[in-house]
Amino acid sequence: MGKEDLRKIALELVRDGKGILAIDESSDSMGKKFENFNISNTAENRRRFRNVLIEAEGIEEYISGVILHMETFDQRNDKNILFVESLSSRGIIPGIKLDQGLGKIEYDDVKIKATKKAKEVEENVPENVKSSVKNAGDKVVGFMKQHSEYAKNKIEEHERPLTEEEKVKEAKKYGEFIKRSSADNAEETYHEQVTRGLEDLEKTLASKKYEKAKFAKWRSVFKITKRTPTFEAIDKNCDILAQYAKLCQLHDLVPIVEPEVLFEGNFTIEEHYRVLKYVLSLLSNKLNYHDVDLDSVLFKIGFVTSGKNKASVDKESTTRLTSEAILSTIPIKVPGIVFLSGGHTCEDAIDYLRMICGLDAEINLTFSYGRALTSNAMKKWNGNDNNVEDARKVFLQDCQVSSKASKQRNLVRKG
Known part of the structure; x- marks a missing residue:
């Protein structure tokens, strides 16, 4: 067919x-x-x-x-x-x-993966972008650290390479929604399917x-x-x-x-x-x-x-x-x-x-x-x-x- x-x-x-x-x-x-x-x-x-x-x-x-x-x-x-x-x-x-x-x-290895990915992403971010992210506020920084795997994938899967400013914009855009995601929220997330x-x-x-x-x-x-x-x-x-x-x-x-x-x-x-x-x-x-x-x-x-x-x-x-x-x-x-x-x-x-x-x-x-x-x-x-x-x-x-x-x-x- x-x-x-x-x-x-x-x-x-x-x-x-x-x-x-x-x-x-x-x-x-x-x-x-x-x-x-x-x-x-x-x-x-x-x-x-x-x-x-x-x-x-x-x-x-x-x-x-x-x-x-x-x-x-x-x-x-x-x-x-x-x-x-x-x-x-x-x-x-x-x-x-x-x-x-x-x-x-199963969430057993989420913290380990998140920490590793956060380190990888931070090592590859230029100083001026780090400064921009920092100035964007604690919510965005928390998003980047806890969900760097998402940020990295989002950038890699985009139709074209993002500028450094656009990377920060993406983090801001999804930060408010994604901030709820954390391996520490085991009481509720444990029951996700x-x-x-x-x-x-x-x-x-x-x-x-x-x-x-x-x-x-x-x-x-x-x-x-x-x-x-x-x-x-x-x-x-x-x-x-x-x-x-x-x-x-x-x-x-x-x-x-x-x-x-x-x-x-x-x-x-x-x-x-x-x-x-x-x-x-x-x-x-x-x-x-x-x-x-x-x-x-x-x-x-x-x-x-x-x-x-x-x-x-x-x-x-x-x-x-x-x-x-x-x-x-x-x-x-x-x-x-x-x-x-x-x-x-x-x-x-x-x-x-x-x-x-x-x-x-x-x-x-x-x-x-x-x-x-x-x-x-x-x-x-x-x-x-x-x-x-x-x-x-x-x-x-x-x-x-x-x-x-x-x-x-x-x-x-x-x-």
């Missing part, structure tokens, strides 16, 4: 008025949802609920692709047809979740079991607290996302990269905006560094809001800041962005989508919802096959509403 073929798939996934259904929950995640309805968490019950959704008549009018858990590739509908084949027969593109969940980041599965990804991609998948998704998470996310967590996760994306393209899959900033927390909308913007900037740099073809990669992000435990803000601010974060960081070659509901109510997720898709845009925008599309259907189904048709009716209504909200009024068509 050539580059143009991958780009066509990417554009098809973000076709105006259609979105992606995410039903890629692990068995454990599915079990937590089943608990609310006293449904046993068995492979058969998971298959039964997937059958309710996937076999709903008419979903192809609203759904362009479906992200599936690996388990689903072996499962069949009630007519003994593989779910992936059933989807493909209706023009719905099957995709696969490839990450293997989250694990803790990195996505697992990269070591086995080549083997998974080569497996015939998943050969019918045409796109993939990989999720990393970032939690906003007083001291997190640290640069270490952002850097590690973005690098893994980029490596995953490159491997997907080498195996003829369109990669969706999902750097999710968690909704849980007590942070302001401005803090969320700064973190998301920084994460997207670094991820874009990592994608370029690993030679990922940006013509056939999709971003999956959340809406910029205040934290769940913070007073909510007006939806106009969410729309504006989400749009600004996208426009200032994501390369123009990227064919589209899909939004996750991310813990918001179904109503809020739909409203945010409708408002941002109503803006002038030069990039395709749509939804990639899981809970927002399936929670009402699960409640209606309740593990009872007698409720299947009613559950499908509710599911189709939610798909239709999301589809309508995702139609872009002022899109300059790309591709």
